[in-house]
Amino acid sequence: MDDLKLGFSTVIYENSGLSHQQIVEKAAFLGYQGIELNFKEWPTDFKVDSIKNSLQEYGIEVAAIGTRHMYVTHNLYLTSPKLKVRRKSFEYLTECMKIADELNCNVVQAGWAFQGSILEASYNDAWKIAVNSLKDVSNLCRRYNKIFVVEFACKQNAQLLNTVDETLRMLDEVGEDNVFVMIDIYHVQQENYPLGKCVHKANKKLAYVHLADNERLPPGKGIINFKEFISALKEIHYNGYLIMEYEAKSDIDKSLKDVLNFIKQLL
Numbered sequence: 501m502d503d504l505k506l507g508f509s510t511v512i513y514e515n516s517g518l519s520h521q522q523i524v525e526k527a528a529f530l531g532y533q534g535i536e537l538n539f540k541e542w543p544t545d546f547k548v549d550s551i552k553n554s555l556q557e558y559g560i561e562v563a564a565i566g567t568r569h570m571y572v573t574h575n576l577y578l579t580s581p582k583l584k585v586r587r588k589s590f591e592y593l594t595e596c597m598k599i600a601d602e603l604n605c606n607v608v609q610a611g612w613a614f615q616g617s618i619l620e621a622s623y624n625d626a627w628k629i630a631v632n633s634l635k636d637v638s639n640l641c642r643r644y645n646k647i648f649v650v651e652f653a654c655k656q657n658a659q660l661l662n663t664v665d666e667t668l669r670m671l672d673e674v675g676e677d678n679v680f681v682m683i684d685i686y687h688v689q690q691e692n693y694p695l696g697k698c699v700h701k702a703n704k705k706l707a708y709v710h711l712a713d714n715e716r717l718p719p720g721k722g723i724i725n726f727k728e729f730i731s732a733l734k735e736i737h738y739n740g741y742l743i744m745e746y747e748a749k750s751d752i753d754k755s756l757k758d759v760l761n762f763i764k765q766l767l
Contacts, residue, residue: 503739507534543595654690
């Protein structure tokens with residue numbers, strides 16, 4: 501399965517004190533091909549040039565621009581019932597598209613930045629806002645030639661999209677060819693949804709994957725059947741990134757190396 505690429509989210513190193521340039525160096529040293537780039541500052545304050553040089557020097561790709569901090573740090577999300585919040589969210593996303601352009605990246609990813617962690621409107625109203633927001637995001641993607649991937653989350657983490665079925669139903673309503681679903685295997689397991697079925701349901705609308713074991717453990721350290729999941733990815737001819745996004749309790753470098761070896765054995 502040569503087309504599959506392996507990467508990790510920079511969130512894993514977030515409390516390590518390392519700069520993004522140092523994280524890029526780690527990715528190369530550990531044998532990864534890409535990173536999902538997350539940053540806490542407002543996008544216009546992010547120093548693109550410094551990481552751009554490191555990416556070129558070490559031959560590392562940006563698999564996606566992650567938008568975790570749009571919600572976690574800046575309290576913004578696209579499905580907010582507050583127009584002011586949605587407008588600010590679009591400003592943030594527009595800047596992320598520009599950064600993606602600078603770094604030769606085609607994907608912008610959103611979980612909480614899309615649906616938030618709680619509903620601030622009725623389910624039906626939130627749904628309508630979400631559909632309209634995704635149509636606007638699609639127009640933005642068209643302008644920058646990017647794709648947008650939407651992450652559903654388990655009920656402990658979100659209240660709008662909890663399954664692949666709900667997400668696909670929404671994407672069907674949106675009706676655009678540059679908005680896709682992403683699967684975080686942790687959330688699938690939390691909802692007790694069959695892994696293979698989830699992948700096959702998503703099929704050609706699947707454009708991005710996060711890997712973690714149950715309880716956000718490193719893949720291979722818990723109970724999730726990664727062999728079943730990756731076999732299903734092969735069956736649908738998925739050829740995107742597999743991004744490690746888990747909680748590293750101790751030696752991050754060793755953990756990422758072990759996880760890389762574990763996943764490679766399944767490819």
